[in-house]
Amino acid sequence: MNFSERIFCGKLSSEHIGKTVQLCGWVDAYRDHGGLLFIHLRDRSGIVQIIFSPETSSENICKMAATLRTEYCIAVTGEVKKRIPGTENPNIETGALEVFVRELSVLSESEALPFPISDKAMVAGAEDASVENVSEDLRLQYRYLDIRRPAMQENLFFRHKIFQCVREFLDKRGFVEVETPMLTASTPEGARDYLVPSRVHPGNFYALPQSPQLFKQLLMIGGLERYFQLARCFRDEDLRPDRQPEFTQLDIEASFIDEEFLYELIEELTVKMFAVAGIELPRPFPRMTYAEAMDSTGSDRPDLRFGLRFVDVTNVFGNTNYSIFKQILQRGGCIRGINVKQQSAKLSKNVLQNEYAKEIAPSFGAKGMTWMRAEGGKLESNIVQFFSAAELDELKKRFEVQDGDVLIMVADPSDAIVTQALGQLRLHLANRLGLIDEKIFYPVWITHFPLFEPTDEGGVTSSHHPFTAPERVDFDPKNVEELLSLRSRAYDLVINGEELGGGSIRINNREVQRKIFAALGLTQEEMKEKFGFFLRAFDFGAPPHGGLALGMDRAVSMILRTQSIREVIAFPKNRSAGCPLTGAPAGVKKEQLAELGLLNLGGKNILPGEAQKETLLDRVSWVSRIGIAKEERSVMEEVLREAQKLAAEVNNLPVDDEPIRSVVDAAGIARPGLTAKKSELAEKGQLLKSAPAVKGNYFKVANILE
Amino acid sequence: MDSVFFYRNNIKAASRSGALQKIKIALQPNISVAGWPTETGSNALAGFKALENATVAEHAVKAGAQLIGYTRMSEFGFGLKNSMAGSVLQKKAADVELVLDLAGEARLAALRAGVCGFKPRYGLLSRFGLAGLIPSMEAISILSMSIKNIRGILQAVAGADERDSSMPEGKTPDLKPTKIDPKKIKIGVIKDILREMPANERESFEKKLNELEKAGFAVKELSFPDFSQFLAVHQIVGSVEASSCAGRYDSVRYGKREPQAKNWNEMYLSSRGAAFGTLLKSYLIQGAYFQFESYAAYENACRLRARLVAQMKNLTAQADFIILPAVNQAASENPATLAETYTQFIYTAFANVTGQPVLFLPDKSGAGFQFTAARLGDGQLLSLGEYLQGGGEK
Numbered sequence A: 001m002n003f004s005e006r007i008f009c010g011k012l013s014s015e016h017i018g019k020t021v022q023l024c025g026w027v028d029a030y031r032d033h034g035g036l037l038f039i040h041l042r043d044r045s046g047i048v049q050i051i052f053s054p055e056t057s058s059e060n061i062c063k064m065a066a067t068l069r070t071e072y073c074i075a076v077t078g079e080v081k082k083r084i085p086g087t088e089n090p091n092i093e094t095g096a097l098e099v100f101v102r103e104l105s106v107l108s109e110s111e112a113l114p115f116p117i118s119d120k121a122m123v124a125g126a127e128d129a130s131v132e133n134v135s136e137d138l139r140l141q142y143r144y145l146d147i148r149r150p151a152m153q154e155n156l157f158f159r160h161k162i163f164q165c166v167r168e169f170l171d172k173r174g175f176v177e178v179e180t181p182m183l184t185a186s187t188p189e190g191a192r193d194y195l196v197p198s199r200v201h202p203g204n205f206y207a208l209p210q211s212p213q214l215f216k217q218l219l220m221i222g223g224l225e226r227y228f229q230l231a232r233c234f235r236d237e238d239l240r241p242d243r244q245p246e247f248t249q250l251d252i253e254a255s256f257i258d259e260e261f262l263y264e265l266i267e268e269l270t271v272k273m274f275a276v277a278g279i280e281l282p283r284p285f286p287r288m289t290y291a292e293a294m295d296s297t298g299s300d301r302p303d304l305r306f307g308l309r310f311v312d313v314t315n316v317f318g319n320t321n322y323s324i325f326k327q328i329l330q331r332g333g334c335i336r337g338i339n340v341k342q343q344s345a346k347l348s349k350n351v352l353q354n355e356y357a358k359e360i361a362p363s364f365g366a367k368g369m370t371w372m373r374a375e376g377g378k379l380e381s382n383i384v385q386f387f388s389a390a391e392l393d394e395l396k397k398r399f400e401v402q403d404g405d406v407l408i409m410v411a412d413p414s415d416a417i418v419t420q421a422l423g424q425l426r427l428h429l430a431n432r433l434g435l436i437d438e439k440i441f442y443p444v445w446i447t448h449f450p451l452f453e454p455t456d457e458g459g460v461t462s463s464h465h466p467f468t469a470p471e472r473v474d475f476d477p478k479n480v481e482e483l484l485s486l487r488s489r490a491y492d493l494v495i496n497g498e499e500l501g502g503g504s505i506r507i508n509n510r511e512v513q514r515k516i517f518a519a520l521g522l523t524q525e526e527m528k529e530k531f532g533f534f535l536r537a538f539d540f541g542a543p544p545h546g547g548l549a550l551g552m553d554r555a556v557s558m559i560l561r562t563q564s565i566r567e568v569i570a571f572p573k574n575r576s577a578g579c580p581l582t583g584a585p586a587g588v589k590k591e592q593l594a595e596l597g598l599l600n601l602g603g604k605n606i607l608p609g610e611a612q613k614e615t616l617l618d619r620v621s622w623v624s625r626i627g628i629a630k631e632e633r634s635v636m637e638e639v640l641r642e643a644q645k646l647a648a649e650v651n652n653l654p655v656d657d658e659p660i661r662s663v664v665d666a667a668g669i670a671r672p673g674l675t676a677k678k679s680e681l682a683e684k685g686q687l688l689k690s691a692p693a694v695k696g697n698y699f700k701v702a703n704i705l706e
Numbered sequence B: 001m002d003s004v005f006f007y008r009n010n011i012k013a014a015s016r017s018g019a020l021q022k023i024k025i026a027l028q029p030n031i032s033v034a035g036w037p038t039e040t041g042s043n044a045l046a047g048f049k050a051l052e053n054a055t056v057a058e059h060a061v062k063a064g065a066q067l068i069g070y071t072r073m074s075e076f077g078f079g080l081k082n083s084m085a086g087s088v089l090q091k092k093a094a095d096v097e098l099v100l101d102l103a104g105e106a107r108l109a110a111l112r113a114g115v116c117g118f119k120p121r122y123g124l125l126s127r128f129g130l131a132g133l134i135p136s137m138e139a140i141s142i143l144s145m146s147i148k149n150i151r152g153i154l155q156a157v158a159g160a161d162e163r164d165s166s167m168p169e170g171k172t173p174d175l176k177p178t179k180i181d182p183k184k185i186k187i188g189v190i191k192d193i194l195r196e197m198p199a200n201e202r203e204s205f206e207k208k209l210n211e212l213e214k215a216g217f218a219v220k221e222l223s224f225p226d227f228s229q230f231l232a233v234h235q236i237v238g239s240v241e242a243s244s245c246a247g248r249y250d251s252v253r254y255g256k257r258e259p260q261a262k263n264w265n266e267m268y269l270s271s272r273g274a275a276f277g278t279l280l281k282s283y284l285i286q287g288a289y290f291q292f293e294s295y296a297a298y299e300n301a302c303r304l305r306a307r308l309v310a311q312m313k314n315l316t317a318q319a320d321f322i323i324l325p326a327v328n329q330a331a332s333e334n335p336a337t338l339a340e341t342y343t344q345f346i347y348t349a350f351a352n353v354t355g356q357p358v359l360f361l362p363d364k365s366g367a368g369f370q371f372t373a374a375r376l377g378d379g380q381l382l383s384l385g386e387y388l389q390g391g392g393e394k
Helices: A059-066 A136-141 A150-172 A213-221 A259-276 A290-297 A323-330 A349-363 A389-398 A415-432 A480-485 A510-519 A524-540 A552-560 A590-595 A610-623 A630-651 B055-062 B105-113 B147-157 B191-196 B199-214 B229-248 B264-275 B278-292 B295-316 B338-343 B349-354 B378-389
Strands: A020-033 A036-043 A046-052 A073-082 A097-108 A195-197 A205-207 A226-234 A246-255 A287-289 A310-312 A334-340 A370-375 A378-380 A406-412 A443-447 A452-454 A460-462 A490-495 A498-505 A545-551 B005-008 B024-027 B066-071 B096-101 B116-119 B139-144 B186-190 B218-222 B321-325 B358-362 B368-372
Touching: A020 A046, A020 A097, A036 A059, A046 A059, A046 A073, A059 A097, A150 A226, A150 A259, A150 A552, A213 A226, A213 A246, A213 A524, A213 A545, A246 A259, A246 A498, A246 A552, A259 A443, A259 A490, A259 A498, A259 A545, A259 A552, A287 A290, A290 A310, A290 A415, A290 A443, A310 A415, A323 A334, A323 A406, A334 A415, A349 A370, A349 A406, A349 A415, A378 A389, A406 A415, A452 A480, A460 A480, A490 A545, A498 A552, A510 A524, A545 A552, A610 A630, A610 B264, A610 B278, A630 B229, A630 B278, A630 B295, A630 B338, B055 B066, B055 B147, B096 B105, B096 B147, B105 B116, B105 B139, B105 B358, B105 B368, B116 B147, B116 B378, B139 B147, B147 B378, B186 B191, B186 B295, B191 B199, B199 B218, B199 B321, B229 B278, B229 B295, B229 B338, B229 B349, B278 B295, B278 B338, B295 B349, B321 B378, B358 B378, B368 B378
Parallel strands: A046 A097, A287 A443, B024 B066, B024 B096, B186 B218, B186 B321
Antiparallel strands: A020 A036, A020 A073, A036 A046, A073 A097, A195 A205, A226 A246, A246 A545, A310 A334, A334 A406, A370 A378, A370 A406, A443 A490, A452 A460, A490 A498, A498 A545, B005 B066, B096 B139, B116 B139, B116 B358, B321 B368, B358 B368
16 A cells, blocks of 8 residues: 555645545544445544545445444545535534545454544534543553544644743753653652662662752753753652652753743743643743742642632730630630632521531631621621620721621631631632632742741751752751741742642752751761762852753643643553553562562561561451451461461362352342332431441541542 | 340330240340340441341241340350350240351350250341351351240241342241151261261260160261361351451441541551451451452362262251261360361351251250251251150150
């Protein structure tokens, strides 16, 4: 077969009318009109209708055409004609044309499909099919078929365009794309590593990079000045619905620059990326300090598409008689609130008290929630009588209350609980009340992050990573209070409440770096052991530098407004971090493990076979979901040894009788004359009586995911 | 009596009438009685109160019997640890006690108390409302000093129940007494069991055989070389069914939930880990092993079960009744482990595997013997019992 004359289906236009063309692709859909066969032929570029008619196609071709089924891969040659007026199909771009086939080759047949691929109706007005009801795991198992769907193709096409735009832009700005290694050393910071065993060095491991952080800084020390990479990164973290164990980030680092350089660069880049899909982002992006973000929205990645900013009203209640507030303030607590403007119609007393105060706020960690509704110039609620007129007046002023407003307040001795609970309430209210305009994008830079966070042991740990530059360097590494007040030169780019990326200006001064390590409580030896090779590089004239990483899967997903990031990744892992297509992760042969020296890892003192036995009990305990306490282990191990013996015994007895599961022919539940009926006990809620936890009319269980 | 009863019913029914109107029944807390703490001797059902009556309890009450309370039981009735079954009869506080028989527990409890114990054939009594453990083998069994009472209870509670889908179809069987004429009756004895018995046990067993012969019965030796396989088949199939059956104790619908589980899986692991005692857990872990790690062994055990059932059917066709010992004197009286627990049931587990009826009769010697018959021979077996106890139709 010669494909040299091939034209893309979607590229056919009126200028081809009357010409003979060769088309290739897949049978998207077909319609048989008794002798006249219509087929939607689909390739990457689009769909065109081809027709097999006894008038234009030979009898043989018509016969062959009758055997065509969806997703057969075919090549045809035929004449392009304009459709008779009134028969055009507005669902497809080539809807005004059709091709009368003269030659047909079936290149490859297809079996019945696990889910429909075609999503374009063949006639005007008919409904498009969709894969919404297909389970995602089935789509992932047959991802190659899923990718045939135009919607998936478009996602991958736009992903490519956005990546191209990034490369082109950064190239113009003098950035060099450099690849850093995938097989590297495990660093003790951050999330869990994916490890790769080394055959040549038994018992030793490479780690897949969580980010090219150290390498990109070494490239700066190497004098490359401006670097970027669309880097694949790996993190073995706990499962979250929209998290991938491997992901692509745009990694950027530059020397002799400051924050302003990066803000300008990234803003322009982000604007260009969004423009690929026709989305305009306004520049400059607003900036907010970490403290402002936390104080006004309770989040360091605030969604600013809607208002509902916090107002601190702690000092309104300095002399209050309301005992709950009084006690909280005596314990050094605070009171913050939100004015939900003009929503009292949707937030009835019942909803506020029974849903928000009793259920929703406690589920966000608040011990309680106070609400007030503004009506007729007055604030009213179930507890308003406990407040003085002056307090209520002051509230009206602070919250700029008008009739129809609803005030939501959270008070707690812990500032963190107030912030956290009110922040979640803010999002909950916005979603429930439909306050979020899905059409807009609201980027914001979050700056001035704390350099350190407190640890449970009374020390500090890096909020970002230990190479982040502090805002000032004259600190005392032993003074924990001072350390916790330090701000860093780190910044995050947040859009619509999602962190798209983040970075920092790095430390390039040896002394400052040592001070930071000292603050983290690392000794000289530990520093050397953990970061020796990296610190050594700073002994040779490191330039000032900084950078940033952007999560590209999330960015593309946001730009294309897809349901999940898996829609913009060709072969993603599912929600359980597995790949239904390849079956990864999968067991390996013992020989493979032996070759890698992994059979008896974890200690040379374990007797042969001991390690395996341990896993048998763990495995059985896991599949049967029965926890085994430490002191029970030896009993259970013995019980398993007995079971193995018993199994061997019966497996040695030759029997060929048909196995039985019961000694009687049970009637079964499908006994004739019986009809299914709902148990009265279920209907009256009696079945819930013995349950340890109940919510409403349901049994309550722990979260399925963490 | 506190040591015997787990729960006592103090509510007296106003007036009772019917075949069982003078009968006081004690139950184990695995047979549901509405409002009673049906806790099955396990943390897995701690605090659980039954919502409605089990079919057997319902039938018994309808026939006029008085349900007096729950006696203490082993966890889910497996083995006899912590079980007080039988004591209530010894102390004459009840006329009848219903005891679950998983591998021979009811018969050994009867032996311990010196009373009669009857395990009916599988499928004769409804298991609806029973919190059981081994669905294809377990049988609610009846303990009493008097076989007449046993027959009375059986007649009142036996029969098809549309709420127990594991029961066979068919009419309620005739359980009326039949005439026993020793001269026409062959009692079989399995020589393979006899051969393996220690000398002193064998001696008392042979003494019993002599007695029977003196009474006019014909004693016939039968051959069953594979008899010893019953125990292994019981343990494999039983543990698999138990592990699957206990899957429902998940701290969602009943039981206690361990706090602080981060997610669903952890909730299961920790709550179920805390719900079961060591002996039962051992059994469930073995069952999980056969199910998930060695399924072929389970499948093979089911094949063996088919063969043993066929062989037993063949054997019961060669004699009217078969006599067997009940107690394995080599076994520990207070078994601590799963293996020790199973050795108690060497002579009893067969009937749970095949589903045939067995009657345990106590003996002056303080021991006692099991009599069994073909699968549908419940009625005749009780008649034999009545005859041997001296109260039956001659």
